[in-house]
Amino acid sequence: MARLTINGKTLEVNVNPSTPLLWAIREQVGLTGTKYGCGIAQCGACTVHLDGAAVRSCVLPVAAAEGKKITTIEGLANGGALNKVQKAWLDHEVPQCGYCQSGMIMAVAALLKEKPKPTDAEIDARITNICRCGTFQQVREAIHAAAKA
Amino acid sequence: MITRTPKLNRRSFVIGSAAAGAGLALGLKIPFGASVVRAQDGSPEVNAWVVIRPDDTVVIRIARSEMGQGTLTGLAQMVAEELECDWSKVKTEYPTPGQSVKRKRAWGDFSTGGSRGIRDSHQYVREGGATARIMLIQAAANAWNVPASECSASNSVITHKPSGRKTTYGKVAEAAAKLTQPEKPTLKDPTEWKLIGKSVKRLDTIDKLTGKQVYGFDLKLPGMLNASIKDCPVFGGKVKSYEAAKVTGMPGVRHVVKVGDSAVAVVADTWWQAKTALDALPIVWDEGENAKVSSASIAAMLKEGLDADQAFVANQNGDVKAAIAGAAKKIEAVYAYPFQNHAPMEPMNATAKYTPDRCEVWVPTQNGEAAFAATLAASGLPADKCEVYKINLGGGFGRRGAFHDYVTQAVLIAKQMPGTPVKLLWTREEDMQHGRYHPVMQCKLVGAFDAGNNLTGLHMRLSGQSILTAVRPEALQQGKDPLVFQGLNPGGDFAFGYSVPNLLIDHAMRNTHVPPGFWRGVNINQNAIFLECFMDEMAHAAGQDPLEFRRKLMSKHPKHLAVLNAVADRAGWGKPAPRGVYRGLAHMHSFASYVAACAEISVKDGDKVKIHRIVAATDCGYAVNPAQIERQIAGSFVYGLSGLFMEECTVKDGYIEQTNFNTYDSMRIAQMPKVESIIMASGGFWGGVGEPTICVAAPAVLNAFFAATGKRIRTFPLKNHGITLV
Ligand code: FES
Ligand code: FES
Numbered sequence: 001m002a003r004l005t006i007n008g009k010t011l012e013v014n015v016n017p018s019t020p021l022l023w024a025i026r027e028q029v030g031l032t033g034t035k036y037g038c039g040i041a042q043c044g045a046c047t048v049h050l051d052g053a054a055v056r057s058c059v060l061p062v063a064a065a066e067g068k069k070i071t072t073i074e075g076l077a078n079g080g081a082l083n084k085v086q087k088a089w090l091d092h093e094v095p096q097c098g099y100c101q102s103g104m105i106m107a108v109a110a111l112l113k114e115k116p117k118p119t120d121a122e123i124d125a126r127i128t129n130i131c132r133c134g135t136f137q138q139v140r141e142a143i144h145a146a147a148k149a
Numbered sequence: 150m151i152t153r154t155p156k157l158n159r160r161s162f163v164i165g166s167a168a169a170g171a172g173l174a175l176g177l178k179i180p181f182g183a184s185v186v187r188a189q190d191g192s193p194e195v196n197a198w199v200v201i202r203p204d205d206t207v208v209i210r211i212a213r214s215e216m217g218q219g220t221l222t223g224l225a226q227m228v229a230e231e232l233e234c235d236w237s238k239v240k241t242e243y244p245t246p247g248q249s250v251k252r253k254r255a256w257g258d259f260s261t262g263g264s265r266g267i268r269d270s271h272q273y274v275r276e277g278g279a280t281a282r283i284m285l286i287q288a289a290a291n292a293w294n295v296p297a298s299e300c301s302a303s304n305s306v307i308t309h310k311p312s313g314r315k316t317t318y319g320k321v322a323e324a325a326a327k328l329t330q331p332e333k334p335t336l337k338d339p340t341e342w343k344l345i346g347k348s349v350k351r352l353d354t355i356d357k358l359t360g361k362q363v364y365g366f367d368l369k370l371p372g373m374l375n376a377s378i379k380d381c382p383v384f385g386g387k388v389k390s391y392e393a394a395k396v397t398g399m400p401g402v403r404h405v406v407k408v409g410d411s412a413v414a415v416v417a418d419t420w421w422q423a424k425t426a427l428d429a430l431p432i433v434w435d436e437g438e439n440a441k442v443s444s445a446s447i448a449a450m451l452k453e454g455l456d457a458d459q460a461f462v463a464n465q466n467g468d469v470k471a472a473i474a475g476a477a478k479k480i481e482a483v484y485a486y487p488f489q490n491h492a493p494m495e496p497m498n499a500t501a502k503y504t505p506d507r508c509e510v511w512v513p514t515q516n517g518e519a520a521f522a523a524t525l526a527a528s529g530l531p532a533d534k535c536e537v538y539k540i541n542l543g544g545g546f547g548r549r550g551a552f553h554d555y556v557t558q559a560v561l562i563a564k565q566m567p568g569t570p571v572k573l574l575w576t577r578e579e580d581m582q583h584g585r586y587h588p589v590m591q592c593k594l595v596g597a598f599d600a601g602n603n604l605t606g607l608h609m610r611l612s613g614q615s616i617l618t619a620v621r622p623e624a625l626q627q628g629k630d631p632l633v634f635q636g637l638n639p640g641g642d643f644a645f646g647y648s649v650p651n652l653l654i655d656h657a658m659r660n661t662h663v664p665p666g667f668w669r670g671v672n673i674n675q676n677a678i679f680l681e682c683f684m685d686e687m688a689h690a691a692g693q694d695p696l697e698f699r700r701k702l703m704s705k706h707p708k709h710l711a712v713l714n715a716v717a718d719r720a721g722w723g724k725p726a727p728r729g730v731y732r733g734l735a736h737m738h739s740f741a742s743y744v745a746a747c748a749e750i751s752v753k754d755g756d757k758v759k760i761h762r763i764v765a766a767t768d769c770g771y772a773v774n775p776a777q778i779e780r781q782i783a784g785s786f787v788y789g790l791s792g793l794f795m796e797e798c799t800v801k802d803g804y805i806e807q808t809n810f811n812t813y814d815s816m817r818i819a820q821m822p823k824v825e826s827i828i829m830a831s832g833g834f835w836g837g838v839g840e841p842t843i844c845v846a847a848p849a850v851l852n853a854f855f856a857a858t859g860k861r862i863r864t865f866p867l868k869n870h871g872i873t874l875v
Contacts, residue, residue, distance in 0.1 A: 015421075016400065023421035027375075032367035033360015035543070037494050038577045042810035045494060073360035086358040093350060093776065096784060097217030098357030099364060099494040099543025124819030130810060132494050132544050133217045134787025136821035138780065 002062040006031070007075025017063035021055075022046040024062045025072060033073035033102045037130065044129030047103035047110075048072050054110035073102040076109060085109045088146035096133035104129045108143055117147045185326040188242075193326035195284055197244075197255035198228055198277030201322035205305055207234045211241050212249070212256035213270070214515050215353060216545035218784075218839040219777035222351045223267050224274055226773055230344040231278030231336060234318060235305040241352060246521035247536040259517040262550040262667055267773060268741060268835040272336075279334035281325075288325035289316050339771065339832060346830075348776030365498045365513035365540040370570040373500070374403055375420035376562050377427045378573060380412040380583050383436040383803035384662050387411050390433045396426040405430065406565045408558050416562065420574050439662040440803040447589060447661050447800060448485070454612030454657030455483065455593040461629035461658065464639050467651030469597075472606025476597035480690045482683055484594070484863040486613075486675035487797040488805075489587035490813060491668055495543020496580045497555040501563035502570040503528060508535045508560060513542035515550035523553035527560035546788065547667035551620050552585045578808045585666025586798055586805075588614035590633075592679040597651070602691040604702065606651035609637065609679065615658050616665045616672070630658065635673035635739070636680065636844070642741040643673065646709035647684075647702040663800060669788050670843035673739050677844035678851065678865075681735035685852040686861060695734055695852065696722055708831065712736055712745035712766040715827050720747035720764040730761060733852025735845040742836030743768040748822075748849035752857040756872045760790070760822035760850060768829050769836035775828050778838050783824040785843035791816045793847040794867045794874040820874045 002013050006029055013028040020039075025031050025048070037045030039058045046058040049071035057065075076083045082090065085108050095101045104127070111118055111126045118126070123143055131139070186194040192202040200208040209228045215221035225241050244256050257273055282302055289307040290297040293314060300309050305318040339345075356362035381387060391413050393405035401422030408414050413432055417423035454460075473479055499512040501524075508528035514520040514537075521537045528535060542549060559573040575583075590613035597606035615630035624631075633656045635643040645654070668674070688698035696717050703710040713736040717723075726732055729751045736745035749762045765782050772778055795814040798805045807813040854872075855861050862870055 019421055023419065027419040027421060030369075031360065032363070032369075035364075035494070036366070036496070036574075038810045040577075040809055040811060043494070043815075077359055082358070089358050090354055093354055093780070095217075095354055095357040096219070096780065097494070097542060097544045098353075098362055101357050102360050105358065124817075127818050130494065130815045130817065132492060132546070132788065132815060134784030134816070135780070136787060136816070136818040137783040137824055139818060140821070 002066055004029070004062070004065060004070060005068070006070045007072060013062070015062055018061050021048070021057040021060045021062050021065045021070070025057065031072050031074050035099055035102055037100065042130070043100070044107055045100050045103040047106040047129065049106060049110055052110065052113060054107045073106060076105065083109060084149040085112065085146045088142040088149060092138050092142040092145060094135050094138040094142050096135055100129060100131045100133070104131065104139060108146070112147060118143065185323065193323045195281040195322055195325050196277060196330055197252065198274065199232060199281040201318050203319045205235065205317050205319035206238050206240055207232065207305065207318065208240050208242055210244050210256060212244060212259050214259070214261040214517070214539060214542060214545070216261065216515055216542040216549070218781055219351055219774060220261060220267065221353055222349065223773045223777065224270070225352060226344050226349060227267065227271055227274045228278035230342055231275045232282050233302040233304065236344060236349065238305065239352065243517070243539045245536055245538060246517040247532070249518065250521070250532050260519065260550060261515040261545070262547055268837050271835050275336050276334055279336055280330050283331050283334055284325040284328045285318050285321055287328055288321040292316070292321065292324065345771065345773050346775070348774055351777065362541055364495050364543045365500070365511065366495050366543065366574060368500050368511050368540055368572060370500065370502070373570040373572055374416050374418065374566070375423050376414045376416045376559070376571050376573040377420060377423040378408060378412055378414040378558055378575065378579065379427060379432060380579065381434045381436065382582055383434065383440050384664060385439045386434050386436040386803070388413055388432065389435040392431045396430045399426040399429065402426045404566060406562055408561045412558060414558070414562050414573070416566070416571060420572070424576065436803060442662055442803045443801055444799045450661070451485070451589060451591040451612045451659050454659045455591055455610055457612070457657045459657065460610065460655035462653065462655045463629070463631070463634035464637055464645055464652060464654040467606070469606045469608045469651040469653040472651035473595055473597045473608065476605060477600040478598040478690070479595060480686060481593070481595045482686055482861070482863060483591060484679050484682070485591045486589065486678065486865055488589050488663060488800070489668055489792050489796045490581055490584040490798050490807070491546045491548035491666070492580060492810070492813065492815070493542070493544030493546055493548055496577055497548070497575040498573060499556045499559035500570055500572040501559035502568070503560060503563040504567050506534060509538070510556055510560065511538045511540050512553070512556055513540050513549060514553065515542070515545040519551060520553050520556050523556040524560055527557045528564065546669040547671070548585060550667060552666060554583070577810070581798070581808050581813060582805045584798070584805070585664050587668035587674065588616055588665040588672065589661065590614065590672070590675045592675070594679060594683040596683065596687045596690070598691060602693065604649060604687060604691070607649045609654045611656040613659055614661060614665045616667060618658065618660055619665050630656070633672055634676070635671060636676045636737045642738070644738045646706045646736060646738055647699070648705050649702060662803070663805070669785065670840045673737060673844040674789065674792065674847070677735060677737045678848045681737070681845070681848035682851050682861070685733070685855065699734070708743045708768055709736055709738060711831070712743045712768050712829065715766040715829055716745045716747040716764045719825065719827060720749065722747060731853045731857035733849045733854070733856055735848035735852065737844050739841035739844055740837030741770070741834060742838070742841040744842045744845050746842070746845035746849040748846070748853045750850060750853040750857060752854065753875070755858060756870070757875045758850070758854065758872060759875050762823045762825060763846060763849065764825045764827070765842055765845065766827040766829055767836070767842055768831050769838055769841070770830060770834035771832060772828050772830035778828050779826040781838050782826045782842045785840065786824055786846040787816050787821065789843040789846045790850065790874065793850065793865060794872070797866050797869070816874065
């Protein structure tokens with residue numbers, strides 16, 4: 001059993017405390033926007049926010065997320081209005097297959113909270129998600145656009 | 150062992166004959182008569198491609214798969230262009246392979262690969278839109294009792310010109326659906342296009358931003374269980390034994406099952422439980438003979454092929470042996486390209502539900518029909534008892550097209566628990582070790598010059614794997630695999646772009662037990678490196694500028710030359726580059742498109758490569774959606790440059806050593822160069838977009854690396870030389 005607060009709702013999930021948060025979110029809570037790509041903190045597809053900071057949920061035991069505020073991609077849009085990162089992603093048509101983009105958007109949203117106008121170097125240092133479709137050129141443009149919004 | 154696509158039997162002959170390339174023209178002949186075919190919501194189907202709802206929503210059917218490259222939007226643009234419908238009311242849907250079988254392949258080929266989504270179907274999808282328009286206009290004319298020739302359609306509105314009367318598609322669709330389809334409609338001249346050639350927004354973006362989009366991996370069905378699988382790490386090996394009792398008591402575990410003769414799966418309430426139990430399950434493998442194979446033994450086999458007497462010839466003129474023997478000067482080089490895995494971000498998965506009466510599969514696939522064939526074969530049921538539902542793909546890149554091993558596995562698991570839907574999801578480790586890898590290839594090149602430093606002869610000997618031998622042996626030509634020679638053929642969609650007085654390009658086929666597959670770009674990836682880096686080597690050997698050296702050999706190849714000139718001009722070839730920046734060039738004819746790149750790089754400490762910019766050009770004939778083409782150019786470079794710098798699957802004791810992105814890396818945003826695209830659509834042909842450009846990035850960067858360091862790297866990936874992309 002673990003008590004999780006996800007996107008503003010608190011719920012009990014019936015899992016072994018060592019279960020990675022990713023799988024609790026997907027399989028117990030039923031939110032499937034957060035993806036699995038590697039399971040070893042390499043790709044960032046599973047990125048969610050823990051008290052506002054980006055974390056890779058595939059290696060984070062559920063126990064470590066108890067008592068913290070978890071935000072997933074489903075909780076990023078506020079009352080149906082797209083977050084400025086999502087909006088920039090839409091304007092710049094960033095996604096190709098889209099599979100990596102939940103994690104990419106969550107990583108960028110956390111970055112912008114900390115550094116509202118990131119430089120290219122800051123983007124390079126902080127956004128390390130893998131995108132096999134290769135959307136990086138649009139990702140960079142969209143980050144700068146979101147920073148201006 | 151060679152991996153083959155499922156054998157097609159009589160039950161599935163419809164698919165079989167088409168998969169063997171029997172032509173796509175079956176498309177539009179559906180008997181309609183007076184009975185209306187209806188979509189699921191009851192809306193009338195004007196023809197196989199177009200459903201129109203009473204509220205004027207236009208649903209366009211898309212047979213190919215959208216796997217990220219924008220095919221869905223591009224194909225919808227093509228239908229809508231001829232349909233003259235309101236683009237803002239367009240929606241799309243996938244017909245199922247089962248429906249396709251029932252309707253005699255009304256939608257043609259489902260296969261999405263080889264950059265063929267648009268270039269192979271442009272004719273019949275536009276005809277689909279045109280016939281629907283003609284029928285809609287006819288229906289309005291009938292209602293008004295006027296000749297159809299006095300009516301025209303635009304933006305989903307039909308107008309009777311003399312009277313000014315108007316109606317909409319939604320209002321006449323029901324009547325239109327009862328009409329007989331006209332024969333071959335006349336299509337618009339390209340100069341009349343309003344939608345083709347426009348960078349309209351993709352139709353499928355929004356759900357990818359909110360977590361709403363359902364990929365195969367996200368599918369939930371009532372009562373569904375989850376499976377995790379381990380196949381014998383050595384290809385061709387088998388399961389000897391496993392101790393199910395050790396894990397059956399673990400949380401959530403429902404079944405431990407053998408899958409075929411080479412794999413074991415744990416089926417549990419959740420996937421994490423299944424995976425945890427599988428990790429704890431003792432399995433003993435019978436690895437077989439292939440356990441003796443290593444990267445070194447494969448390399449030695451290929452090396453022997455470089456000088457073997459027997460080889461398949463693809464391109465030949467003059468007498469290359471004599472030219473080399475009589476040369477005033479000759480140079481020689483040997484290159485080698487490794488195995489690489491596709492590693493799409495979404496690992497392989499499929500969901501299957503089996504009863505003795507019906508087998509259903511939900512799967513992210515590049516080829517719904519091939520998934521259907523795999524379902525028939527694994528279930529043992531006839532076509533009318535099977536169905537496949539295509540779910541969104543988290544990337545394909547060739548892994549999910551010809552190969553449906555995961556579908557076979559899912560069905561074999563589901564068969565052991567009839568009535569229960571089972572979702573099989575591979576770990577990334579399973580994906581890395583059970584790929585259908587980019588084939589290994591070595592190449593020996595010899596260039597001969599006369600005393601005036603003119604190129605008089607070129608011999609290019611390839612030695613390595615044949616994909617078609619493993620995957621589609623019926624496509625071999627007296628044993629020769631024509632696909633090996635992409636970019637090196639005398640003509641066609643992959644034409645060699647030089648005139649060399651004495652030329653020989655041949656292939657010594659050397660196959661391995663590691664299953665090969667179609668990896669984005671396929672064989673043109675290594676052919677572009679071999680040819681375009683060696684061109685650079687020959688230019689330097691001849692003491693000539695690499696661009697001028699090429700130009701002299703290209704006068705009979707104006708389209709190749711045009712893209713090469715375009716990138717050279719835009720990049721400022723021949724003018725000084727910024728301090729410390731060096732340039733390299735490459736071009737190819739790839740999937741019917743002419744492509745070229747000029748890379749600008751700098752190198753720190755001899756091994757840290759920064760790619761500042763790549764100027765890329767493509768002449769794809771007609772450009773359907775330029776904004777999406779630009780994204781494909783940049784995206785293909787990420788895939789290709791990841792391959793060049795970082796990616797290799799090595800073989801030890803018969804298995805692939807790399808297991809995840811920590812040992813098989815992929816580019817990050819920090820390593821992304823600025824990509825400047827030049828789309829120079831010269832018209833008159835339909836070239837591919839998803840793959841063509843991938844092949845020019847690597848040789849352009851390698852040639853720039855030589856310009857910067859004087860070092861020629863001929864084996865890949867570059868990480869093996871301590872070279873990193875920064
Ligand atoms: S799935 Fe968590 S980082 Fe890849
Ligand atoms: S958009 Fe496909 S992996 Fe990033």
